[in-house]
Amino acid sequence: MKIVVCVKHVPDATADRTFTEDGNTDRESVDSLLSELDEYAVEQALRVAESGVDADITYLTIGPDDAKDALRKALAMGGDSAVHVSDEDIEGSDAFGTSLVLARAIERHGFDLVVCGMASTDGTMGVVPALLAERLGVPAVTHLDELAIEDGAVTGRREGDSATVRVQGTLPAVVSVTDRSGDARYPSFKGIMAAKKKPLETLDLADLGIAPEQVGRTGARSAVDTAAKRPPRTQGEIVADDGAGGVGLATFLTAKKFI
Amino acid sequence: MAEILVLVDHTDGAVRKPTLELLTLARRLGEPSAVFLGQGADTATEVLGRYGAHKVYVVDAPEVEEFLVTPAVDALTQIAESTSPAAILLPSGPDGKETAARVALRLESGLITDAIDVTADEDGPVTEQSVFAATYQVTAHVTQGVPVITVKPNATAPEPAPVTPAVEKWDVTFGPASAAVKVLSRAPRERSDRPELTEADIVVSGGRGVNGAENFAVIERLADALGAAVGASRAAVDAGWYPHSHQVGQTGTQVSPGLYLAAGISGAIQHRAGMQTSKTIVAVNKDEDAPIFDLADYGVVGDLFKVLPQLVEEIERRRG
């Protein structure tokens, strides 16, 4: 079974993330890493491979040069090879551009199963997996807390907008998994050493037959007008409980008319 | 006037509050038409009309219940192709966002997700979003095709604008079943007597400091005294102390109530992403260095098992 795992290299969420002047995520001033939510996708792919299915796992990322770090981290967790799509013209792509590039790269490689995270930690749209499925013409079994691959189908549990549903789609399919699907493993020292020798292929738009104007800022179908930092919250009154902390809090809440 | 399509979120015809918010926002952009999928349109029509839906397009086909997301995509795309709306609004949430994205792809349109406000501009809708764990506020607009926008709960207060809607039944042609995902079973989210997280004006949340499922009674008691919804940190949810549907944060629910009270929660960035746009924030934590205090309008450094019960007692006393 050919498994492709889509992983994104994102600015560290615990650092101060900002925008560039033209309204894109600033990738220079903050360290980037493998999106934590995509670690769950890596973990699920590895578990499928460990469940006795004869699987070949390839990681796929779109991003600037250092996005390779995300691929190496994933390879250190396990898996076989990686594909890095890098092209200046991709910068500024929206979810449509991103999903186009990912879909072409996935078709080129071949697939039975595509595994994604539930959302990227910087964009947080959570729509790329569904767009991939739409483009590839296969089922989108997304947002799974739990999944199983059996008899050529993927079955899983999903917390939807107003109900928890059990869902099933036949392979080939695109799945996305949540942060409840199972803790991701840490790379071992052996894994980190082995990752350095695993094949990593780099592709550009021409390799995928995509014209530059289909992606990037030119291809984007929405535009940011303004991006303003919210004024940081200011700390109010902090009191140590001297035995009447609850009463003091009640006084504050009464003054604010919550009581 | 330009038609605005609004996808209705409902359970058996009971329309959920965020849909009424969408209808209210849609009226700023044009004339709302509700798209109702599944059973219960008769019950829903009155409510939808009360909030300004001039038309209700009804798709009552079994596929809507049997498959995930794609029937809604087929329906909305086909309705949009023949009505040429000026915008399409959907609720934010996994189902709404995926539907929106696929509709936009098929219509060759642009998409904006998780808007917290939508206003009319001469060139079309302008959206407001809160990004990077709610540290930035972004305005944006769609530059291609029919703007498809998903909106978060509580973006605006629902305002009635009664009309009598024209009801139109639609026969939708559903796409290849091979690319569809079957729904094997469906368990509607349990309804509690407390307000819903996204709809409540006050949220009381507990974290790892609550230290046990049975101790959440302390949080619930305060929530009930204040008429609040109950929230939880991921640490408390992962420990199995409270259901995931109550998780506040990046991978849970994002709330923006008048008052957010965090008890036994440290205030990690992923938790803040779900609550730091609340109007007033109160924290109770044993550790005076807990980062949650940085954003608290009022904080008590102390044991939540002492402070919260005393607060409940005091609320009851003040209310006589």
Ligand SMILES: Cc1cc2nc3c(=O)[nH]c(=O)nc-3n(C[C@H](O)[C@H](O)[C@H](O)COP(=O)(O)OP(=O)(O)OC[C@H]3O[C@@H](n4cnc5c(N)ncnc54)[C@H](O)[C@@H]3O)c2cc1C
């Ligand atoms: C990709 C990703 C997504 C995430 N998404 C979310 C999310 O959606 N929501 C979320 O909440 N977290 C999320 N997290 C987890 C987040 O990073 C933190 O681990 C989590 O929020 C910690 O929960 P906590 O504050 O309850 O626990 P802790 O950080 O352990 O804090 C517990 C606090 O309780 C205090 N305390 C203990 N006992 C008492 C007492 N008796 N009285 C008063 N105070 C007491 C302690 O001083 C401490 O400050 C996510 C993490 C990742 C990596």
Ligand SMILES: Nc1ncnc2c1ncn2[C@@H]1O[C@H](COP(=O)(O)O)[C@@H](O)[C@H]1O
């Ligand atoms: N640039 C990218 N490279 C590889 N995978 C991506 C990229 N962007 C998004 N994805 C995948 O799509 C998922 C959802 O992303 P998003 O829709 O941007 O929130 C992520 O968890 C990844 O699995």
